Amino acid sequence: MATRDPNGKHPIQKLMDNPWLLLVLGIVIPTVSYTIWGWIELWLVPTATLP
Template identity: 50%
Template sequence: MADQEERIPVMQQVLDNPFLLLFLGITIPTVIYLMWGVMEIANIPVAH
C-alpha cells in the first residue's frame, strides 16, 4: 500500500528530471530544424 502511495507517475519523473528535459529540448530541434535543414541545403546541386 505504502509503495503504491509513493509511486511517482512516469510523466512526473520525466518532468522532474531537468537533464532529460535538456536532452530532449536540444535533440528534437537539432534534428528536425537544424540537421534536416542543413542536409537539404547541402544537397542542392551546385551551379556551374
C-alpha cells in the same frame, strides 16, 4: 495509457522531475529536426540546368 510504477510515481512525473533529460531533449530535438535536417536539405539541392 501510462501507469504508475511500484514506487507510485507517474511516468510523466518522472520525466518532468528530470531537468537534465528535459534539457537534453530540448536541445537535441530542435537541432535534429531543424538545423541538421536543414543542412541536409541544402546539401541535396541539385545544380540548375536552366533549360
